[in-house]
Amino acid sequence: MDFRQLYYYREIIREASISKAAEKLHIAQPPLSQLLKRLEDELETTLIHRYRQKWEVTEAGRLLYDYANQIIGQSDQLKKRIHELEMGQGGTIEIGVSSSCYNLLIDYLHNFRSLYPNVKILIHSGDSETLIEKLKEKEIDIAIVMRPSMTDDYDVKTLESEPNILITPESWASSLPEEPELKDLVHLPFIMLGAMKDYTFRNDLLKSFARRGIKPDIVMECKDLPILVSLVSHELGISIIPGMNKKSLVTEHLKIYKLPQLEVTVEPVFLKLKDIHMSTAANNFWNLVN
Numbered sequence: 001m002d003f004r005q006l007y008y009y010r011e012i013i014r015e016a017s018i019s020k021a022a023e024k025l026h027i028a029q030p031p032l033s034q035l036l037k038r039l040e041d042e043l044e045t046t047l048i049h050r051y052r053q054k055w056e057v058t059e060a061g062r063l064l065y066d067y068a069n070q071i072i073g074q075s076d077q078l079k080k081r082i083h084e085l086e087m088g089q090g091g092t093i094e095i096g097v098s099s100s101c102y103n104l105l106i107d108y109l110h111n112f113r114s115l116y117p118n119v120k121i122l123i124h125s126g127d128s129e130t131l132i133e134k135l136k137e138k139e140i141d142i143a144i145v146m147r148p149s150m151t152d153d154y155d156v157k158t159l160e161s162e163p164n165i166l167i168t169p170e171s172w173a174s175s176l177p178e179e180p181e182l183k184d185l186v187h188l189p190f191i192m193l194g195a196m197k198d199y200t201f202r203n204d205l206l207k208s209f210a211r212r213g214i215k216p217d218i219v220m221e222c223k224d225l226p227i228l229v230s231l232v233s234h235e236l237g238i239s240i241i242p243g244m245n246k247k248s249l250v251t252e253h254l255k256i257y258k259l260p261q262l263e264v265t266v267e268p269v270f271l272k273l274k275d276i277h278m279s280t281a282a283n284n285f286w287n288l289v290n
Contacts, residue, residue, distance in 0.1 A: 001039065001042060001043075003071065003072075003075065005035055005038075005039060006064075006067070006068040006071055006072065007068070007072060008021070008025060008032060008035055009035070009036065009039060009047075009064065009065070009068055010065060010068040010069060010072060011024060011025055012032065012036060012048075013057060013061070013065045016055070018032050018033055018036065036048070039064070043060065043064070045058070045060040046058050046060070046061075047060060047061035047064060048061050090118050090119060090281070091119055091120070091279050091280070091281045092119070092120040092121070092122060092279075092281070093119060093120070093121050093122070093141055093142070093279070093281050093282045093285055094121075094122045094124060094139070094140040094141050094142075095121060095122070095123055095124070095140060095141065095142050095143070095144070095285070096123075096124040096125075096126065096131035096134055096135065096140040096142070096143040096144070096145070097123060097124070097125060097131070097143070097144045097145075098125075098126065098127055098128040098131055098143075098144065098145045098146060098225075099125060099126075099127065099224060099225040099226050100128070100145075100146055100225050100241070100242050100266075100268070101144045101145060101146070101268045102125070102144075104144060104159055104268055105123075105144050108285070108288060108289060109121065111288060112284070112285050112288055115284075115288075116281065116284060119281045119284075124139075124140050127196060127223045127224060127225075128145035128146045128148070128196060128199060129196035129197050129198065129199065129223070131143045131145050132145065132148060132197075132198060132271075135154075135271060135272070135273060136153075136273070138273070138276070141272065141278055141279070141282040141285075142270060142271070142272050142282065142285065142286060143270070143271045143272075144159075144268065144269070144270050144271075145268070145269065145271065146199065146201070146242060146266045146267070146268060146269070147266065147267040147268070147269045148198035148199060149198050149199065149200055150198055151269075151271070153273060153274055154271040154272060154273060154274060155271070155272050155273075155274055155286075156269050156270070156271055157269060157270040157286075157289045157290075158267055158268075158269050159267070159268040159269065159270070160268075161243075161265060161266065161267040161268065162242075162243030163243045163258060163259065163260060163262070163265070164240055164241065164242055164243050164259055164262050164264055164265070164266065165240070165241060165242075165243045165256055165257065165258060165259065166180060166185070166238065166239075166240050166256070166257040166258075166259050167229065167232050167238065167239055167240075167241060167254050167255070167256055167257075168188070168232065168238040168254070168255045168257070169232060169233065169234075169235040169238070169253060169254070169255070170253050170254060170255045171235060171253075172188065172235070172238070172255070173255045175187075175188065176188075176257070179257070179258075180257055180259075181259075181261060182208060182209055182212055182214065182259075182261070182262070183212060183214055185216060185238060186209075186214050186215065186216060186217060187217070188217065188237065188238050189217055189219040189220075189236070189237035189238070190216035190217050190218050190219065190237055190238055190239065191218075191219065191220045191221070191222060191228055191231050191232060191236065191237040191238065191239040192205075192216070192218045192220070192221045192222075192239070193205075193221075193222065193223070193225070193228060193239065193240075193241055194221040194222055194223035195221070196223060201242070201264065201266055204263070204264040205240060205262075205264050208262055208263055208264055219236075219237055220236065220237060225241060228241065229241070229254070232254065233252065233253040233254050234253075235253075240259065240262070240264075242266040242268075270286070270289050272286060
């Protein structure tokens with residue numbers, strides 16, 4: 001029993017006539033009669049009781065008709081899904097976003113959803129180092145992270161960067177000038193954004209202090225920005241973080257300062273692996289990024 005037999009059988013039942021089914025299917029009547037006979041032989045049952053003036057579908061015949069409807073319906077649905085995939089109208093995209101960049105992703109998600117509402121988007125969160133590894137292992141299609149030091153293996157789309165910022169507990173503001181410099185920070189406990197593979201932010205920040213002949217009083221290190229920000233808001237220290245996270249911060253109990261004299265810069269970027277096949281939906285998302 002194959003798909004063609006099921007399709008033809010369904011038309012015979014729908015038309016309640018082999019001749020009418022043959023006319024609709026644009027085939028001769030005898031092959032259709034032979035097909036029905038072969039189905040009955042294969043299933044070892046009678047599908048249709050034939051009388052001179054009428055016929056009657058047996059219980060087995062109705063069961064096969066229901067089965068044929070189900071199989072043909074599933075086939076039609078499969079074709080539709082494949083067409084949607086090929087056109088980028090369906091399927092799933094897996095996007096990794098670091099905690100420092102997730103506010104930058106929102107507008108792109110809005111735009112993409114308005115164009116492709118049937119595409120499912122799975123969002124992976126984590127620090128930039130972890131997401132780079134997921135991208136290398138092809139666990140995600142696209143990542144939005146802080147720019148790593150080496151990008152030779154990736155296609156890169158750079159987003160607008162912002163200066164790094166100093167965050168302190170609001171209650172500590174009186175211990176700092178209105179426009180603090182690095183030298184004004186050394187008397188306060190410092191929570192450092194943790195070192196990450198392929199990223200130089202930590203070392204670059206320490207070099208900025210060193211060039212001024214000073215060292216921060218590092219009491220904690222943390223790779224996760226939301227946790228780091230929470231630690232600062234709970235008065236456990238101050239920190240310097242990439243400015244791209246500013247819009248995402250829960251600023252309650254925080255004081256935020258610009259640090260224009262700080263040489264360290266971090267760019268947010270969209271990354272995907274070079275020379276790798278991506279789904280049409282993933283490519284559509286990538287092409288949406290200017």
